[in-house]
Amino acid sequence: MSVPYIHTFYTPKGYYFYDFNTNAIVRINKSVYDFLNEWEKNKDCPNSQSECGNIIDELKRAGFLSERHWTKIEHPATKMLDRYLHSSVESITLQVTQQCNLKCNYCPYSGSYYNREHSNRHMSFETAKQAIDFYIAHSFDIPVAHIGFYGGEPLIEYDLIRKIVEYCREKCFGKKIMYFMTTNATLLTEEVIDFLMENEFNLSISLDGPRNYHDRNRHRIDDSGSFDIVMQNIERLYKRYPEKKDNVQFNCVLDPTSDIKCINDFFMNEDMLKEYRVLFNSLSREGIKDNDKFVPNKDYLEQFEYELFKMFYSKSEKIEGIDVSKVVESYYLQIKTVYAQRKMSSFVEDFSHPGGPCIPGTHKLFVNVKGDFYPCEKVCECSADTIIGNIDKGFDLDKAETLLNVGKLTEEQCRDCWCAKYCYICTAHLDQGDGLSRELKQKHCAGVRKSIENDFKDYCLLHEMSGLDDDVIYLN
CATH class of the missing domain: 3.20.20.70 (Aldolase class I)
Structure with a gap:
């Protein structure tokens, strides 16, 4: 059986999974959490108990637990x-x-x-x-x-x-x-x-x-x-x-x-x-x-x-x-x-891109003293890879497209990453003057996943302390 594209986590007061395809955070009981956690970690469906089996079926009928992944990494823009x-x-x-x-x-x-x-x-x-x-x-x-x-x-x-x-x-x-x-x-x-x-x-x-x-x-x-x-x-x-x-x-x-x-x-x-x-x-x-x-x-x-x-x-x-x-x-x-304010949907994209990069040159066009163009003031000025044009020739579309799609540096890993929609890795993280680095990107990945999981936990904890509401989907 295919592995659902999810990530399980828990707080001191509850058990949850994040469903990548619907972008929903779902509260579950301990037995369902243990079942899904083992499935996620071992990539093999455990033997379902009757209670878990019924709830798993219910979750699937509700549109959760799809195994579908992006077929390729390409920014929608x-x-x-x-x-x-x-x-x-x-x-x-x-x-x-x-x-x-x-x-x-x-x-x-x-x-x-x-x-x-x-x-x-x-x-x-x-x-x-x-x-x-x-x-x-x-x-x-x-x-x-x-x-x-x-x-x-x-x-x-x-x-x-x-x-x-x-x-x-x-x-x-x-x-x-x-x-x-x-x-x-x-x-x-x-x-x-x-x-x-x-x-x-x-x-x-x-x-x-x-x-x-x-x-x-x-x-x-x-x-x-x-x-x-x-x-x-x-x-x-x-x-x-x-x-x-x-x-x-x-x-x-x-x-x-x-x-x-x-x-x-x-x-x-x-x-x-x-x-x-x-x-x-x-x-x-x-x-x-x-x-x-x-x-x-x-x-x-x-x-x-x-x-x-x-x-x-x-x-x-x-x-x-x-x-x-x-x-x-x-x-x-x-x-x-x-x-x-995240959007939840049953629509599943065939392709997309991790959330880090803005559209280079549109959000904040940075022009240095010489007239070179950069996506913003945070990227490395010492690298030719971060220059997306200049005042004489205008935009270099190929360079801008490369920075827009930095996820292609680690395409296979990004397609399989549960936190891709919330990833914040962009060009500013990937170039120390020697060009865009696949190794630097991979070095950041574990820290990003840990950071996003902590954000999920704090978000759910805020709900738990304030009382339940509709922003998190709760199942008894």
Whole structure:
């Protein structure tokens, strides 16, 4: 008998299987779980007891436990890729400089990663104009122009940014323009703040918590800290434009040796910070040269798990007054958006692709200082494989299609992987400067499966603590 395309797992309060073909999560009793678990692991149908046999038949009649797999790996957008790149480029991000006035330990340009390093190169105005012209010509199906500025520290090229904004105002006639910028906030003078706010920029300000944690990684080239000047400039922004709080958010990168409670308290209790949104991000070790660097310690992991525990209890609404850390809110939102809003269907695709890659060049076209095109700012700039075109020749459709279909590197494994629909492996994980690597992809697979299974467990645990609802299918 064929093996059903499922994955079994359990929480402290229940037993489940994920059904790949219907995308459903099904609650089952212990005996059915043991039966399906043995079937999944040993690839051979065990002898069914009468109770299990009846329930297995019932599950099959309901459309579950199909053994069907994708026949091949091919992204559904492949045949429409040319059309998407021709008219549906959603946003553009300009790398106006590769220079920075800080040398943050975890920055991809810091020299600690294979990805890239700082340089004195900057984008010329002519290159910027060509890039904007190209974006306008390839985004006519998109009603709002999204234009971002990236570095290095982009405000080093403040005069260039002003000229680009003036140019966009002339060229994007009839379209609303939204500007985005990630900045270390050290160069936010009154003039700069006025310009950014008057042009409705959305700012993401890098701030890693109180002085001791911020200055640990975010320091100047001479190793002096940047916390004091950043806080001074944030206060200037706060007082000068109190009505623009929706235009500003903070990006806090969590050093895995930090005290999570201390960082959370800082953002919760500082008067001028607590009115803004804060995004907490784990420190990326993707492409890091030193395998012993930025490894989470035991205390950090225990603190994070404790904050998750409190968050789960707070969502159950059975206990009031629980102080939930903002640090774990993004994780909760991920669980709710990715899993609670998943689509369940009886339709089975003949072919598809693991969920990791976006459509290269359409979601976020990244243009470096030379005018080369990349799928986003996270991929390795040192590899020819990640370049999907340039401002002179336009898109390289073959290169973009290759990145869209990175699952083909491990096609057989991907066709047989139960978590393919939730896989997040993309080009950024697969190239350290030497080209797309099958070995790197395989190296990530076990970690992805473990991560997705933990997400499934937490999603079900939230349901168990809140009471049952229809997002999970329950069978007695």
